[in-house]
Amino acid sequence: MIEFLDVSKLFGDHKALDNATIRIEDGTTIGIVGPNGAGKTTLIRLLCGILNPTSGKIIIDGLDLQKHPTEIKKKIGYLPEEPNLYERPKAGELLEYFGLLYGVPRNKINQRVDELLNLVGLSDRKDWRVSSFSKGMRQRLAISRALIHDPKIIVFDEPTMGLDPLTSRKIREFITTLKKEKTIILCTHYMYEAEQLCDKIAIIDKGKIKAYDTVENLKSSYIKEKTFKIGLKGIKKEILDNISSDENLRIEENGDNYLIIKTKSYENLKNILKEEITYFEDLTPSLEEVFIKLVGKKDD
Amino acid sequence: MIKQMVKWELRRLFKNRKFKIAFTLQLLVILLIIPLFGSYVKALEEGGFFNLSVGGKGYLPIGISSEKNSLTNIISENKRFDILWIEEKEGMELLRNGRISALLVIEKDFEEKIRSYRSSSVQIYINTQNPKSVSAYSELNSILLGFRDGAIEARIRDLSIATPNIELIFQPPTTNIESSQNQNTAQGQGPVNTTNIPERPSNFQEQIERTRASFEDERGGYIVLLVLLLPLFLSGGMLIDLLISEKERRTGEMLLALPIEREKIFYSKFISIMTIILFQLLFWVLALYFFGRIANPLIILPLTITAILLLSITGLIGVYSKNYKDSALIVTVTFILLFLLLFGTSTLYVAGLKEVAAISPLSLVIAIENGTYSLKEAAISILPSLSFSLVLIYLSTVLYRKDEFYFGPRPTISDLIFEFAGKLQFNRKIFSPYIISLIFGFIAIFISIVFEIFFGIITLYFTESIFAILLLWATIEEFSKSIGVFSAKKYYPLKWHEGMLAGMASGLGFALLENIIFTFFTLNIFPDYAVRVFIMRTFLSGSIHILSTGVIGIGIAERKYLVPFFLLGILIHFVYNLTVLQGVL
Numbered sequence: 001m002i003e004f005l006d007v008s009k010l011f012g013d014h015k016a017l018d019n020a021t022i023r024i025e026d027g028t029t030i031g032i033v034g035p036n037g038a039g040k041t042t043l044i045r046l047l048c049g050i051l052n053p054t055s056g057k058i059i060i061d062g063l064d065l066q067k068h069p070t071e072i073k074k075k076i077g078y079l080p081e082e083p084n085l086y087e088r089p090k091a092g093e094l095l096e097y098f099g100l101l102y103g104v105p106r107n108k109i110n111q112r113v114d115e116l117l118n119l120v121g122l123s124d125r126k127d128w129r130v131s132s133f134s135k136g137m138r139q140r141l142a143i144s145r146a147l148i149h150d151p152k153i154i155v156f157d158e159p160t161m162g163l164d165p166l167t168s169r170k171i172r173e174f175i176t177t178l179k180k181e182k183t184i185i186l187c188t189h190y191m192y193e194a195e196q197l198c199d200k201i202a203i204i205d206k207g208k209i210k211a212y213d214t215v216e217n218l219k220s221s222y223i224k225e226k227t228f229k230i231g232l233k234g235i236k237k238e239i240l241d242n243i244s245s246d247e248n249l250r251i252e253e254n255g256d257n258y259l260i261i262k263t264k265s266y267e268n269l270k271n272i273l274k275e276e277i278t279y280f281e282d283l284t285p286s287l288e289e290v291f292i293k294l295v296g297k298k299d300d
Numbered sequence: 301m302i303k304q305m306v307k308w309e310l311r312r313l314f315k316n317r318k319f320k321i322a323f324t325l326q327l328l329v330i331l332l333i334i335p336l337f338g339s340y341v342k343a344l345e346e347g348g349f350f351n352l353s354v355g356g357k358g359y360l361p362i363g364i365s366s367e368k369n370s371l372t373n374i375i376s377e378n379k380r381f382d383i384l385w386i387e388e389k390e391g392m393e394l395l396r397n398g399r400i401s402a403l404l405v406i407e408k409d410f411e412e413k414i415r416s417y418r419s420s421s422v423q424i425y426i427n428t429q430n431p432k433s434v435s436a437y438s439e440l441n442s443i444l445l446g447f448r449d450g451a452i453e454a455r456i457r458d459l460s461i462a463t464p465n466i467e468l469i470f471q472p473p474t475t476n477i478e479s480s481q482n483q484n485t486a487q488g489q490g491p492v493n494t495t496n497i498p499e500r501p502s503n504f505q506e507q508i509e510r511t512r513a514s515f516e517d518e519r520g521g522y523i524v525l526l527v528l529l530l531p532l533f534l535s536g537g538m539l540i541d542l543l544i545s546e547k548e549r550r551t552g553e554m555l556l557a558l559p560i561e562r563e564k565i566f567y568s569k570f571i572s573i574m575t576i577i578l579f580q581l582l583f584w585v586l587a588l589y590f591f592g593r594i595a596n597p598l599i600i601l602p603l604t605i606t607a608i609l610l611l612s613i614t615g616l617i618g619v620y621s622k623n624y625k626d627s628a629l630i631v632t633v634t635f636i637l638l639f640l641l642l643f644g645t646s647t648l649y650v651a652g653l654k655e656v657a658a659i660s661p662l663s664l665v666i667a668i669e670n671g672t673y674s675l676k677e678a679a680i681s682i683l684p685s686l687s688f689s690l691v692l693i694y695l696s697t698v699l700y701r702k703d704e705f706y707f708g709p710r711p712t713i714s715d716l717i718f719e720f721a722g723k724l725q726f727n728r729k730i731f732s733p734y735i736i737s738l739i740f741g742f743i744a745i746f747i748s749i750v751f752e753i754f755f756g757i758i759t760l761y762f763t764e765s766i767f768a769i770l771l772l773w774a775t776i777e778e779f780s781k782s783i784g785v786f787s788a789k790k791y792y793p794l795k796w797h798e799g800m801l802a803g804m805a806s807g808l809g810f811a812l813l814e815n816i817i818f819t820f821f822t823l824n825i826f827p828d829y830a831v832r833v834f835i836m837r838t839f840l841s842g843s844i845h846i847l848s849t850g851v852i853g854i855g856i857a858e859r860k861y862l863v864p865f866f867l868l869g870i871l872i873h874f875v876y877n878l879t880v881l882q883g884v885l
Contacts, residue, residue, distance in 0.1 A: 011708030050556040051703045073559035084550040088315050100304050101558050145554075 001026055002047065002153065002183070007056035008207075009042050016042040018207035019056070024200075026152075029175075029184040031194030033287075034204035035295055040187045041081065043204065044155050047185065048078045060153070074103060077151035081158045083142035085130045091117065091141055092126040095148055102149035116144035120174070136167035143174070153183045160193065172197060191288040201287065203294050210294045215287055222290045225250075225262040228269065231279035232257055242272045301560050305568035309542065310575065319538065326534050330584065333530075360436045361399065363391035366406035370414070371422070371447055375404070380439060395427045402426045402436035414451060528599075529642070529662075531580040532607050533635060536614035539573040540627050543618030547706060556706065563697035570615055570693070577607045599668045602661035602681055606642065609661070609685045612692035613638065619696045622710050637754055658824070661685050680824070721787030733788035737802040740784025741809020741849075745817065747780040748773075748810075770881060774848075774873035778866070781806045781849040785856045794857040803853020803869075807845035815842065841876075848872040 002024040009017040017039045024030050032040045045051040046058060049069045058065040060072045086094060095113045104112055117123045120140035125133070133141060139159065146154060156175065160168035175197055178184060188194050194201055195215050202212040211218055232239070235257065243249045243261065248268050253260035260283065263269050313319045359380050364372055365388040376383060384391075384400060391403040403425040407413065413420040424440050426433040543566075546552030555565050581603050588594045613634055621627035645660030649667075657663045664681035667673035704711055711719070724739055725732045752773050759765075759772050784806035785799060794802060815837045823830040848869040855865025 011704060012711070014709075016708075045553075045707070048557045050553060051707065070559040070561070073557065076557070078554070078557045080550070080553055082550055084554050086312070086551055087549075088312060097304075097308050098554070098558075101301060101560065103559065 001059075001061060002185075003057075003059040004043075004047075005057045005059065007043075007046060007053045007058060009039075009046060009051060010054040015207050017046065017053075020204075020207075020209050022202055022209060022212055024183060024185070026183055027181075028199045029179050029186060029197055031198035031201040032185065032187040032204060033189070033191065033194050033201060033291060038204045038295075039207040040204055041157055042207075044078075044157055044185060044187050048076050048155055049073045050078075074149065075152045077146035077149065077154045079139075079142050079146040079154070079156045079159055081161065083138040085133075085138055085142060085145075087131040088129065090127050090129055091122060091133070094130060094141070095145055098145050099148040104149055112148060112150075116147055119147075120144045121170075136163050139163060139167070139171065143171070151182070153185070154178060155185045155187075157187045158189060159186070161189065191286060191291055195287045203291055205295045211290075218287065218290050219284070222293050223284065225264055226266065227252070227260065227262050227283040228266065229258060229260050229281040229283050230269070230273065230277055232259065232273070232276045233278055234276075235259070236276075239273065239276060243269075246272065302564050302568050302571065305560075305565070306572050306575065309569060309572035313538065313542075313572065313576065318541070322534055322538070326530055330530055360401050360432055360439065362436055362440070363394055363400045363403040364406065365391050365403065366410065367408065369406070369411040371406065371410065371443075374447065375440070375443055378439065378443070381436075392425065395425055395430075398427065398430045401430050401432035402440060404440060528581065528584055528603055528665075529606075531584065532577060532603070532610050533639075535573050535577045535580070535607070536610045536635070537631065538576070539569060539611055539614045540618040540621070540631060542569045542573065543615070544621055544624055544627055548623055552706060562701050566615070566619065566697055566700045570611060573611060574607065577611070578604065581607065594669060595671065596668050599665045602664040602668070602678075605661040605682050605685050605689075608689045610638065612689040612696070616692050616696045616699070619699045619705060620710075622705075637750070640757070641753070659684055717783060718787055718790045721784075722791060725791060729792070733792045733794060733798060733802045734805040736788045736791075737784035737805040737853075738809040740787055741781055741806035741811075742813050744777070744780035744783060744806065744810050745813045747783075748777045751776045751780070766881065767878070770877040771870075771874050774870050774877055777810070777845075778848060778852055778870045778873055781810050781845070782852050782856060782866070784809070785849070785853045789856055794853075796854045796857045799853040799855075799857020800850045801853070803856070804846045804850040806853070807847070807849035808842070810849070811838075811842035811845040814845070840880075844873060844876040848876075 002022075004020050004022040007017060007020045008015065020039075020043060022030075032043060034040050042051065046053055047065075049065055049072065052066065060075065063072055065072050089097070092113055095116065096109050099109045099112060100106065113126070114123065117126055120143055122137060122140055122144070125137065130138070130141065143156075143159070146156075159171050159175070163171070172193065175184065175186065179197070184197075186194065186197060198215070200212065200214050201218060203210045203218075211222070213221065235254065240251070240254075243251060243259075246268055248264050249272075250262045251259055252262055257278070261269060359382075361382040361384065362375075363384045363386045364375070365386060366372060375381060384394070386394070388403070388405050391400065391405070394400045395403050405423040405425070407420050407422070410420045410422070422444060424437060424444075426437050546555065552565075556562065558565075581600055585594065585597050585600045585603070589597045614631065617627055617630050617634060621630060642660055642662050645657040646662040646666060647657075649657035649660070649663035658667075658677050658680045661681045664673060664678055667677055667681075699705055699716075702711075721736045721740070724736045755772055755776065756769055759768050763769075782803070785794075785802045788794065788802045789799070792798070815834060818837055819830050819834040822833045850869075851872065852866050852869035855862040855869075858865075
């Protein structure tokens, strides 16, 4: 269990995080979303013990991070926004170094390095210098560095940013495989990524946590009506009258052979239209709409 | 874990191209210095005086107009001189024609006068259109200085006279021999070096030889420093590189995520570079010892202390700087200051001001080389440097623990000062401003010393005015002391009388520590006067420090009067300095 209790972080006079409170259950995947400079990275750096909070407490598995930093840091694997890798060493040497610093036993380190390089598809590059790696390879190597000590909690800061679609997809698939056994905190710009991978989402803006809930709950909380596009065999007067008489249904658009309807309940609509429906499309806004609604602007 | 990190850093360093280039260059420079150093030592062993001039045997043709005596015997031993024994008139002609580089005219009864401790004169004529003249003048001048010192020592020893009446006039080389002659004639100043030594002679030659030997030996030790300081300064730069490269390339973020205390990251880098320095020092000291260039490998101890001092300073710069650009200026200024401080003090040591210069660990290197060191001297050399280094290392770790030095907007020095002041706040608020001011008063003495040396040298160079120096020092000290009052004001809204009291507290702190330092030096140089100095300074200097900063404190409390009260405080201090200089007090 990870608990952020009224955590604030000041840099000079600037409040990068303002009284953040979040509880993260073990084994869940949490998405941190927000515009640039919202405080996402500050939040996860605080969680990793890279930054010290100005006020508030971060409790992980019942231990205060401020009081037991080394004990807690051993449980966390961190992938920063930029891979931040040393250039000169070979991939294997780099993983070995970090493994030893994280307390992986010397007699098991080689096996662990091989396992991880295999997992991220870099097993044939073990003896290559990091300086020769492409951006995608660096990111994959950085992921294996974050996993070298088999941490209970994994923190990813923008893991797919700037990567090509294929590599991004591979990384998302990889995160999905990790979901089964780890607590994952994923900081991302991409709403679909958060929606696809995360059990819960925290929306953060100007250092404040604006919302924190499951994707469905966020949508239902912030978007009261669902929007559907329904194709019909023919638009009969009887159907239109029935819809108009239901206070939960509202016709937004009346096409030649389709209707766009806003409703709080799909069930009512289904009962009215029955066999007339030829096709159905859910036009309900995505998480991005929730985000825009909360943050008040499109993310750049 | 530190061991693992140190091993990693060392591997990184040895694989680093920048390090390899720096190391190779350093090796080449040292290898170039060694033969140079060897030739100097050889020249010394052959009986020549140490001199920075170049050239081999008979390189400098000089004329001597004199009978042979103890001075000409010493000059003859110098293999660089090709001596012509000529009359003064003929010598002048040869000098004009460039056939000789200098002409030495020694009084006929020179030997007799010197042995009976009477005045005698020696004139050096040079023709500066001849490039060798400067070298000849420099060499001859060195010999004359050695000769004079020998004569003084002989007199002190034989007659047990504590304060000999010695007059020594230096005259730099003139642009041509005519003007040199005219000036001498017109002003009636015949001698370049004049020694007024009355009365009886005794074991005179032995004394001269002993002084000359000491003169040579100390310069030998001095040159060792040139060789061994190079790796130290280069390694200091490497520590900065290790610290800043982690910030610039963001690799340090991963280090901060490691399950390790932050200060250990700093220590691992410090230890890595220290290991390299120790390895290099050990190598060079053993190599020089093996080849007979140094007498005692124990010099590695003060050199290690110097290395720790240097690394602690560069470490602090590395932690404070955000990037290379940031560090470049600070490092340049610091290295110049440090070089001045270390070499300046060791030069003073060689020049004979041993009590003052003993504070530098490099002076101990010379003392060990000459076999003249004592436990007291070792303690004076080592303890201040080591203590200062430990304070700086502690400060570095304090800063390294702060997030802002890696991620956020870096706090300015004044922010840090105010933050430190904030930590000094007392439970009882009524005393806090005065406690803050008092503690900052203690610290102000160190700030003042650094700035007074640095700006003092510059001011003296450009103005050559002791008044300017006194005004500068008064200003620097008052500014340093006022930091405490400004810090107190940051946290407490001081009224004019509270500002005055805070200023007085800062002045008191400054005066107390300054007195202890002064007394310590007096105890070392003139032990009989130490108590008197302490009492006098307590009442006079102490009162002035309290008064002047008290006045400034009023200005700080009442901002609209800041400038006039600041100027008044400085004026009080300056007037006091003047009265001390004039001997009124």
